[in-house]
Amino acid sequence: MNETNETCENSEKEIRPASFILHLDWNRAVRCMTNEEAGILLKAIYAYHAGEKMPEKLPENVLTFLLLAQPFFDENAEKYRKTCLRNRANGARGGRPKNP
Numbered sequence: 001m002n003e004t005n006e007t008c009e010n011s012e013k014e015i016r017p018a019s020f021i022l023h024l025d026w027n028r029a030v031r032c033m034t035n036e037e038a039g040i041l042l043k044a045i046y047a048y049h050a051g052e053k054m055p056e057k058l059p060e061n062v063l064t065f066l067l068l069a070q071p072f073f074d075e076n077a078e079k080y081r082k083t084c085l086r087n088r089a090n091g092a093r094g095g096r097p098k099n100p
Contacts, residue, residue, distance in 0.1 A: 037059050
């Protein structure tokens with residue numbers, strides 16, 4: 001029984017959204033970066049969401065942006081994970097009842 005619970009827990013933690021949100025409010029900060037820094041930022045955001053290793057040395061502007069944006073990214077990923085788990089549980093109970 002423990003093996004099944006561990007497997008379920010691991011699979012629940014690894015639920016990741018296939019997309020992520022960037023706010024238009026952040027445009028001002030990105031526009032202050034050089035094109036090179038903005039490219040590094042975009043690659044770092046993709047790496048973060050894919051669960052890949054983040055680059056070790058990031059420009060200061062990029063690092064600052066990521067430190068401020070990561071809680072938002074994490075919050076959205078957690079909302080997605082909870083929605084998936086709720087939908088999975090609802091589906092296991094038979095889904096939406098049929099209309100008479």
